[in-house]
Amino acid sequence: MSVSTRIAAGFAALTAILLALGVYALVQIGDVRHTVDMIVERDLASMEALNRIDHALSRKVEQRASLVQAFLTGDNSRVREATTGWRNAVEEAQRGIAEQERAAETYRDNSVTGARSELWARMARQLAEGDRALKQTRADVETQLAAIAAGDRAAVLATEADIVRDHAATVGRIGQARETLNVAIERGRDATRDVYNASRISIILGLMVAIVVAIAVAVTTRRSIVRPLDAFMGFVGRIGEGNLSTTTDVTGADELGRLGRTLNDMVGGLRTIATQNRAATNDLNAATTEIRASTQEQAASVEEQLAAVQETAATVDEITHSGAQITRRAQEVIAQAQATAQVSNAGLTAVADTARAMDAIREQAEAVATNIVALSEKTQAIGDIIATVNDVSERSHLLALNASIEAAAAGEQGRSFAIVASEMKQLADQAKGATRNVRSILGDIQRGINSSVMLTEEAVKRVASGKERTDAGHAAIEELATRVQENVQTFQQIVASTNQQQIGIEQVTIALQNIREASQQTAASTRQLDQAASDLGELSRTLVGLTERYRL
Structure with a gap:
């Protein structure tokens, strides 16, 4: 009834x-x-x-x-x-x-x-x-x-x-x-x-x-x-205290029985929701821990990238100083070659001076060749650094993509995390574009250096030939003067190439400054991402604490 x-x-x-x-x-x-x-x-x-x-x-x-x-x-x-x-x-x-x-x-x-x-x-x-x-x-x-x-x-x-x-x-x-x-x-x-x-x-x-x-x-x-x-009130009180492991025994065909079955169904639904919430919260906590570890690794990688960029900038500064020194020395060689050309008409008495000048020219040419080789090695090192930066940017892009996916899965709580991931992706794209520019510039520098090496080697050979002809006699002085003039032109080309190299190095310096600024922004974004991951971890721990109060 x-x-x-x-x-x-x-x-x-x-x-x-x-x-x-x-x-x-x-x-x-x-x-x-x-x-x-x-x-x-x-x-x-x-x-x-x-x-x-x-x-x-x-x-x-x-x-x-x-x-x-x-x-x-x-x-x-x-x-x-x-x-x-x-x-x-x-x-x-x-x-x-x-x-x-x-x-x-x-x-x-x-x-x-x-x-x-x-x-x-x-x-x-x-x-x-x-x-x-x-x-x-x-x-x-x-x-x-x-x-x-x-x-x-x-x-x-x-x-x-x-x-x-x-x-x-x-x-x-x-x-x-x-x-x-x-x-x-x-x-x-x-x-x-x-x-x-x-x-x-x-x-x-x-x-x-x-x-x-x-x-x-x-x-x-x-x-x-x-x-x-009264039984329902006690049952509801236990539910309010978080005890979802019990059910009510009041059943039957009347309204109270239907209410009891409805309460049992409600507790079953709450138990399922609490279990799912607990599992989801544990997964969220684990994902937050992994995200924070990843952001910390990314922060360390960004710090390493920033250090590598600063080291590259220092190297580029050294290359700049070396290029300036090469330019000065090339100008000195030109002056000496012009003096030799003027003095070559003086006669045989200037042959000894010319030979000594040629020896000096040969030594300077070898020094220039050595510096150019060193410069080539440093540009190769810059290429490796750029490869490293490109790898870091690709990893940052991948991390940003993973962070965006995790933020989308987190819903409303992951909105700030999604913003950080977007900023990080933009920084990675900027770094990748800068590395492409730097790689192109380094290619130009490498080709200039190779041309300078070839020219330097040819100059050394010609200086040796000039010395032999100087020893051969006065008849070769005119040819020596001609060759000296040619060498002057060659060194002028070297100076022009060195100037172009200097311009390329300045562009590399500007690119490295951009990379350094991008790395600093990436580091700041990574710190914000780490803070967001920390806040998300605190939220997940709070959710874990809330779900633990339900006894299943």
């Missing part, structure tokens, strides 16, 4: 009991009223009937006394009038006695109590005796009237004693009936009181029964509703 049906049934039962009690009370009140009305109506009617009988008997006596007095005084008209009045009074008295006797017989058959029935029977007997005495009195008075009609005074006076005796008997019987009626009235009061008390006791008993039934219905309703609700 459902809860609403039980409540409706209990309410209907109480309503039915109260309705039955009300109907019973109305019936009892109706019985009491009927009994009282019947008793009062009968008693009053009997009392009025006896009063009418007494009044008729009194008029009868008055009329007979007036009759006798009129006879004694000889007033015949008054005798006739008194005779008529007497007969009317006697007939009224007889009629009243007969009616009351019949009423007493009727009241005896359907009396309220047995005592009143006996009293009504006694009253009927007393009235019957009074009627007989009245009939005897009437017979005596008729005899007296006959004597009056005969004018026999003695006979009239002689019947007076019998008339008074019979009248006294009639009045006595009517008095006894009145006394019987008074006793019946007392018994009627007692009967009315008994009926009232019985009705009151029965109504009180019915009210007590209604109260007991109402209490039973309330207790039953409370037992079937409040106890399951």
